[in-house]
Amino acid sequence: MTKAEKVNDILNILEKHFPDPEIPLHHKDAYTLLISVLLSAQCTDVMVNKTTPKLFKQADNPYDMLKMSVDEIRDIIRPCGLSPMKSKGIHGLSKILVEKYNGEVPNTFEQLEELPAVGHKTASVVLTQWFGLPTFPVDTHIHRLAYRWGLSKGKSVEQTEKDLKRLIPKEKWNKAHLQIIYFGRKFCPARNHNWRECPICSKYMRKELRD
The missing domain is CATH 1.10.340.30 (Hypothetical protein; domain 2)
Structure with a gap:
């Protein structure tokens, strides 16, 4: 499987579980x-x-x-x-x-x-x-998941952001970052994580991170 095929599969899984992710912070403007x-x-x-x-x-x-x-x-x-x-x-x-x-x-x-x-x-x-411009916000949670799934080896959120922007189509950035956040909360918590039951980790989690 090529890297592009892997990324596409991950995006399809994210889309299946969170097709319409809402902005989690309440706001009006x-x-x-x-x-x-x-x-x-x-x-x-x-x-x-x-x-x-x-x-x-x-x-x-x-x-x-x-x-x-x-x-x-x-x-x-x-x-x-x-x-x-x-x-x-x-x-x-x-x-x-x-x-x-x-x-x-x-x-x-x-x-x-x-x-x-x-x-x-x-x-x-x-x-x-808010403005709908193509950016890819990366916090520590997305940084952790990108490494776990083998999408980045970045030692910093800055490098991880560059890697994800390179791998994920630009038109999907805005939605994908929200999908990863919600997916991580449900399937990939930092603690008590059962990778075998995670739709993405069960397929792509780095070998050195498995039990």
């Missing part, structure tokens, strides 16, 4: 998505979705967010962890959006990554899930 993704760093989507309603009730746009103090933001987002850094980032990026972009979220990597607390992965998620 680019700004609320940006804030939600920022909060999801080292935090579960479930916890983010429990936390953001209270935050967005007070401020669901950068103008209202600036009316809140960093301390007020931190108190609300505390359950998401890293609240000192995240609250400063949320307040700081809101200020830039108001002053530089008329309150709108920009749609380029360069502009997004200049915002406080916004890294490459956060920018990638916003660009693909």
